[in-house]
Amino acid sequence: MASPSHRRSLRTRRTVLVSTAAVAAAGLGAAVFAMNANAGAVDLAHQVLPAKDGWAASGTGTTGGAAADSAHVFTVSTRAQLVKALGSATNSTAKIIKIKGTIDANTNDAGKKLTCADYAAGTGYSLAAYLKAYDPATYGRSKLPSGTQEKARAAAKDAQAKNIVFKVPANTTIVGVPGTKAGITGGSLQVKSVDNVIIRNLTFSATEDCFPQWDPTDGSTGNWNSAYDAVTLRGATHVWADHNTFTDAPHLDSANPKYYGREYQIHDGALDITNGSDLVTVERNQFTNHDKTMLIGSSDTDSVGKLRVSIHHNVWKGIVQRAPLARIGQIHVYNNYFDTTTLNGYAPLYSVNSRAKAQVVAEYNAWKVPSGGKTAKLLSGDGTGSIAATGNLVNGTATDLVAAYNAANSKKLKTTVNWKPVLTAGLRTTAKNLATELTGTTGAGVLS
Numbered sequence: 001m002a003s004p005s006h007r008r009s010l011r012t013r014r015t016v017l018v019s020t021a022a023v024a025a026a027g028l029g030a031a032v033f034a035m036n037a038n039a040g041a042v043d044l045a046h047q048v049l050p051a052k053d054g055w056a057a058s059g060t061g062t063t064g065g066a067a068a069d070s071a072h073v074f075t076v077s078t079r080a081q082l083v084k085a086l087g088s089a090t091n092s093t094a095k096i097i098k099i100k101g102t103i104d105a106n107t108n109d110a111g112k113k114l115t116c117a118d119y120a121a122g123t124g125y126s127l128a129a130y131l132k133a134y135d136p137a138t139y140g141r142s143k144l145p146s147g148t149q150e151k152a153r154a155a156a157k158d159a160q161a162k163n164i165v166f167k168v169p170a171n172t173t174i175v176g177v178p179g180t181k182a183g184i185t186g187g188s189l190q191v192k193s194v195d196n197v198i199i200r201n202l203t204f205s206a207t208e209d210c211f212p213q214w215d216p217t218d219g220s221t222g223n224w225n226s227a228y229d230a231v232t233l234r235g236a237t238h239v240w241a242d243h244n245t246f247t248d249a250p251h252l253d254s255a256n257p258k259y260y261g262r263e264y265q266i267h268d269g270a271l272d273i274t275n276g277s278d279l280v281t282v283e284r285n286q287f288t289n290h291d292k293t294m295l296i297g298s299s300d301t302d303s304v305g306k307l308r309v310s311i312h313h314n315v316w317k318g319i320v321q322r323a324p325l326a327r328i329g330q331i332h333v334y335n336n337y338f339d340t341t342t343l344n345g346y347a348p349l350y351s352v353n354s355r356a357k358a359q360v361v362a363e364y365n366a367w368k369v370p371s372g373g374k375t376a377k378l379l380s381g382d383g384t385g386s387i388a389a390t391g392n393l394v395n396g397t398a399t400d401l402v403a404a405y406n407a408a409n410s411k412k413l414k415t416t417v418n419w420k421p422v423l424t425a426g427l428r429t430t431a432k433n434l435a436t437e438l439t440g441t442t443g444a445g446v447l448s
Helices: 004-015 020-026 029-033 079-086 116-120 127-133 148-164 401-408 434-439
Strands: 073-076 095-099 102-104 165-167 172-176 183-185 188-192 195-200 203-205 213-215 223-225 231-234 237-242 245-247 271-274 278-283 286-292 309-312 315-321 325-327 330-334 337-339 352-355 359-363 366-368 379-381 386-390
Touching: 073 079, 079 095, 079 102, 079 165, 116 148, 127 148, 148 165, 188 195, 337 434, 352 359, 352 386, 366 434, 379 401, 386 401
Parallel strands: 073 095, 095 172, 102 183, 165 188, 172 195, 183 203, 188 231, 195 237, 203 245, 231 271, 237 278, 245 286, 278 309, 286 315, 309 330, 315 337, 325 352, 330 359, 337 366, 352 379, 359 386
Antiparallel strands: 213 223
16 A cells, blocks of 8 residues: 555645646646645646646646636635626636535525425425325326426426526636535536536535436336436536545435335436537546446437547446446546445446447556456446457456456447547556555545
8 A cells, every 4th residue: 555655745746737738828827836835735726737638638728717817716615605706607707716615505695504395495396295196006107297296396496406506607617625625515516518617626415306306207117317416517618527526425325215116316417428518537536425427428419529538547436337328429438446346335237338339448447346246247338339448457357348248248349449549648557556546646635
């Protein structure tokens, strides 16, 4: 195991890598290298994505709010302050938002805690009435809910969304203040149809939908579907998500009740990249205690020529599926560590899914598979997706993941792709020791 001093040196090295090309393009000069004179620490808020660091480094690179003047640098610690700092989603003036401590999205402007009952007040919605109205035994299974209670549910949902969804403008950096347990609980950052956003050093927890919708036509027995990803990219470009932690805690799926025989799911995605989003780098995050974790592409026809995403040096532990589920795009998955041991009731179905002609390159990743686990279940696909896999380890042993999957499944994964990754900063050509090295250098709270 790496010593504490070695882990600190790895973190220090990571924080000083800055893209000179992006700096020049943004006209930022030496300002990006701003230092804390007392502590000697790099100013995380002004850092930009390093050169060649995945798809988000393509073209103009990703600088977020690094060009912000002093009037557009904010430190926030409440929901109301965060909303004010974000301002209009259409205002592209460069800004830096430093989050100090944990912001509870389920509070009003005065800081009072809000509950699901508060959002439902005045709408006429109640779960008991909803369950009675759409019981499959009487309502049937052939159509979506409609009528009084569904309208009431939608109204309550809108009230919650208005409070917990934070719309991020272009040219914005949102970063956690080191040493403050920075993060957002119960909220959803929405990066929609904007360019150049950085999200760093934050813990996203307990993003919950108070009002899931029943869909009796979803699968053979129906499903409860929820809204709100912790972070959602929709038509966004040049986004860097770095050193964040994503978790359902403290309310885990094992605590969800069942209605109509199906789990009442209140969690959606952790970090979803959809609706033609493009040029995204997701690195050095921790994803844990979650089911549908990362969706790339909202449908099988979502934006051909886009959805280019790099996913590297992340830890995935206690994840059921979608790590990621990829459609259409060119996805580079490298130097990640996947622990597929069941954790807190989250039992893995698969890690990486390539479908709808996705072109995935998966190289030099490491998997931990518990006794009785099957290598053939680490991947998934629909018969049209590709995974070009190289140098991957399972329990320390070099393993052809695609061959293992194809031997056990009729819908085969293709083994070649139509592109070659070139933006590969930090790529290690061995997956050995990833578990040790990434455990102490990923997620929120390790940057300083």
